[in-house]
Amino acid sequence: MINLDDIKSFFIEIGELSYFTNRFFKEVFKRPFETKELLNQCYNIGNRSFLLVGITGFIIGLVITLQTRPTLQEFGAEAWMPSMVSISIIREIGPVIIALTVAGRIASGMGAELGSMRVTEQIDAMEVSGTNPFKYLVVTRIVAATLMIPILVIFGDAIALYGSYIIEFIKGDVSFQLYFNKVFKALEFGDIIPATVKTFFFGFAIGLVGCFKGYYCSNGTVGVGKAANSAVVLASMLLFILDFIAVFVTDIFFNI
Amino acid sequence: MMKQEWHIQDAKPAVEVKRPMIKIRNLKKAFGDNTVLNGFDLDLFEGENLVVMGKSGTGKSVMIKCLVGLIEPDSGSIEVMGKNIVKLNQVELDDLRTDIGFLFQGSALYDSMTVRENLEFPLRRHKKRYAENFDTTELVTKTLNSVGLAHTIDLMPSELSGGMKRRIALARTLILKPKIILYDEPTSGLDPITSKEIVELMRNVQREYKTSALIITHDVDCARVVSERMILLVDGVNYAEGTFAELSKSEDEKIRAFFK
Numbered sequence: 001m002i003n004l005d006d007i008k009s010f011f012i013e014i015g016e017l018s019y020f021t022n023r024f025f026k027e028v029f030k031r032p033f034e035t036k037e038l039l040n041q042c043y044n045i046g047n048r049s050f051l052l053v054g055i056t057g058f059i060i061g062l063v064i065t066l067q068t069r070p071t072l073q074e075f076g077a078e079a080w081m082p083s084m085v086s087i088s089i090i091r092e093i094g095p096v097i098i099a100l101t102v103a104g105r106i107a108s109g110m111g112a113e114l115g116s117m118r119v120t121e122q123i124d125a126m127e128v129s130g131t132n133p134f135k136y137l138v139v140t141r142i143v144a145a146t147l148m149i150p151i152l153v154i155f156g157d158a159i160a161l162y163g164s165y166i167i168e169f170i171k172g173d174v175s176f177q178l179y180f181n182k183v184f185k186a187l188e189f190g191d192i193i194p195a196t197v198k199t200f201f202f203g204f205a206i207g208l209v210g211c212f213k214g215y216y217c218s219n220g221t222v223g224v225g226k227a228a229n230s231a232v233v234l235a236s237m238l239l240f241i242l243d244f245i246a247v248f249v250t251d252i253f254f255n256i
Numbered sequence: 257m258m259k260q261e262w263h264i265q266d267a268k269p270a271v272e273v274k275r276p277m278i279k280i281r282n283l284k285k286a287f288g289d290n291t292v293l294n295g296f297d298l299d300l301f302e303g304e305n306l307v308v309m310g311k312s313g314t315g316k317s318v319m320i321k322c323l324v325g326l327i328e329p330d331s332g333s334i335e336v337m338g339k340n341i342v343k344l345n346q347v348e349l350d351d352l353r354t355d356i357g358f359l360f361q362g363s364a365l366y367d368s369m370t371v372r373e374n375l376e377f378p379l380r381r382h383k384k385r386y387a388e389n390f391d392t393t394e395l396v397t398k399t400l401n402s403v404g405l406a407h408t409i410d411l412m413p414s415e416l417s418g419g420m421k422r423r424i425a426l427a428r429t430l431i432l433k434p435k436i437i438l439y440d441e442p443t444s445g446l447d448p449i450t451s452k453e454i455v456e457l458m459r460n461v462q463r464e465y466k467t468s469a470l471i472i473t474h475d476v477d478c479a480r481v482v483s484e485r486m487i488l489l490v491d492g493v494n495y496a497e498g499t500f501a502e503l504s505k506s507e508d509e510k511i512r513a514f515f516k
């Protein structure tokens with residue numbers, strides 16, 4: 001059953017989110033740049049997600065290789081393993097799964113952190129003491145996420161390829177050199193560039209939604225939990241939409 | 257009287273001519289259908305402690321948030337030290353805010369920062385007020401001393417008790433040496449003994465820093481000790497004004513309800 005109020009609040013939310021995005025672009029280029037806080041946030045994101053991304057990436061590599069291997073074996077095409085696995089990891093699976101994992105961690109973290117700062121009036125206190133809280137808290141976090149998610153994805157991709165190599169080494173006795181030779185031969189600009197570009201958008205979306213939910217948090221501690229929760233849901237949904245758009249656009253430009 | 261230069265007054269406070277630090281006229285604010293303030297007036301004169309009392313949810317917090325531009329009123333005028341808050345641009349507003357200390361109802365300490373960083377935070381925008389190679393540590397220590405908590409300088413807010421948090425929050429507002437301090441329920445959530453300490457501290461602050469203070473509370477004991485004048489906020493308007501002694505003797509039902 002679709003509730004009319006739900007639809008209404010959905011569109012209100014889209015409106016507010018675009019206002020929030022607009023405000024971000026207005027303030028991001030204005031002085032003063034909170035460089036110290038930006039670096040602090042970058043470190044936070046990296047530090048919080050490093051291990052998680054490593055483990056996720058490794059498991060992606062193992063699983064994909066294990067599952068693809070028998071199929072290719074049937075056609076006697078094991079030699080194609082490195083190219084196939086690397087293309088699917090770099091182009092699609094790596095960016096999407098790693099961004100989703102990080103979204104769970106970072107968007108909810110930002111939602112909860114800013115949300116509790118809002119309900120305990122810390123954001124108001126900042127404003128009264130002459131620091132623009134939007135610049136200090138929101139802009140730094142969104143920029144940090146935009147810069148850090150691509151780095152985390154590249155890191156996760158590398159670990160995933162390494163995981164895949166381990167399976168190939170155990171099952172097919174492929175050497176490290178041979179494996180990665182094949183990988184780099186298979187990958188083209190048309191795979192790497194669009195896949196990297198879209199991760200910047202993923203990072204932006206994660207930071208934006210986390211901050212948006214936290215910054216407009218209300219209703220005390222209940223609201224903080226809700227902000228954290230709905231930040232993850234909305235961020236994940238946005239990631240899929242962005243990924244769809246990215247694949248669509250890539251298809252037009254690179255005509256693969 | 258309104259156009260007097262501020263620094264002349266600062267030099268020699270006159271007893272007769274009372275300069276209004278804050279002047280609110282016909283302030284109105286509603287959230288949707290919920291009318292909170294409905295024509296509220298207030299004058300805060302230089303050097304005085306004015307207490308505003310009102311039941312929970314009558315819009316006391318909304319009123320002082322309007323004073324520092326955190327909430328935009330629907331109509332009415334708010335002048336702080338001769339400047340109309342509503343018409344200021346961001347830079348002018350931030351400048352004016354350095355002269356106003358705001359003690360939030362829940363202390364609002366930044367809980368990801370140490371006590372030292374909390375106190376240094378308001379200074380970041382106002383370094384230009386001080387010399388180039390100005391030593392913040394000394395100022396932070398000195399301000400912490402005036403609330404009696406110098407030993408907490410490297411603790412996190414989560415390691416402090418409610419009363420200590422309130423004092424640190426007060427120190428954070430004092431560090432810029434404001435001319436006006438707005439207290440939003442300085443004693444709420446504290447036990448009677450700690451409340452007394454905070455009230456005592458507020459009086460010390462007034463003596464030491466020569467501030468004017470607007471104090472919001474529903475703590476009768478607090479009001480009796482600190483107030484020089486009181487305003488009772490009922491149904492969005494100032495229902496009654498006077499000293500504590502005058503108001504507590506009143507026969508009016510609504511006024512008596514405050515002092516029971």
Ligand SMILES: Nc1ncnc2c1ncn2[C@@H]1O[C@H](COP(=O)(O)OP(=O)(O)OP(=O)(O)O)[C@@H](O)[C@H]1O
Nearest residue numbers: 287290292310311312313314315316317318319361
């Ligand atoms: N941002 C807001 N949006 C909507 N309604 C609000 C907002 N802020 C306050 N209100 C409403 O305004 C009314 C007055 O709130 P306010 O916080 O000023 O009360 P108060 O007098 O400070 O009470 P207390 O003594 O409990 O602190 C309440 O009904 C509250 O629901």
Ligand SMILES: [Mg+2]
Nearest residue numbers: 316317361440
């Ligand atoms: Mg209040």
